[in-house]
Amino acid sequence: MDIFVRDGDALSMSRWRVDRETGQCQLRLGNTAYKAGALEIPRGAWGYGIRQTKKVQPRAALAFDQTRTYTAGTNCSSLIVAGNVVVKANDCQIAVGESKISVPAAPVHDGIIAAYGRLYVSLENGTLMCLE
Numbered sequence: 271m272d273i274f275v276r277d278g279d280a281l282s283m284s285r286w287r288v289d290r291e292t293g294q295c296q297l298r299l300g301n302t303a304y305k306a307g308a309l310e311i312p313r314g315a316w317g318y319g320i321r322q323t324k325k326v327q328p329r330a331a332l333a334f335d336q337t338r339t340y341t342a343g344t345n346c347s348s349l350i351v352a353g354n355v356v357v358k359a360n361d362c363q364i365a366v367g368e369s370k371i372s373v374p375a376a377p378v379h380d381g382i383i384a385a386y387g388r389l390y391v392s393l394e395n396g397t398l399m400c401l402e
Contacts, residue, residue: 278305285313307336331358347377352384364391364401373399 303310331349359377381392
């Protein structure tokens, strides 16, 4: 299981690059990064599902914008860039830039999103919070 990502002028899924016009697939074994504008994002920085080895190690959260990549420790459950602000979630706390907000339960993995000037956080206790 994996997700499609934009890779320069094509789409990629894992090490498969798909030409958007023809649908032709090309296996790129030596390729170690996706092209995101001027940035190169390491393949394997994210993944969904169980890997064939089933030995899934925790990964540092990663997000990127047009100019750079951002990483957080493996104890960070979510990381996004909203405008020019980095938002991190771990334990029972959301860090929005330098501000910290306590929440009643731990955020779920990849459980934060920014939309229309608001921050939405999905918590492990089933709560969906909206922070303005």
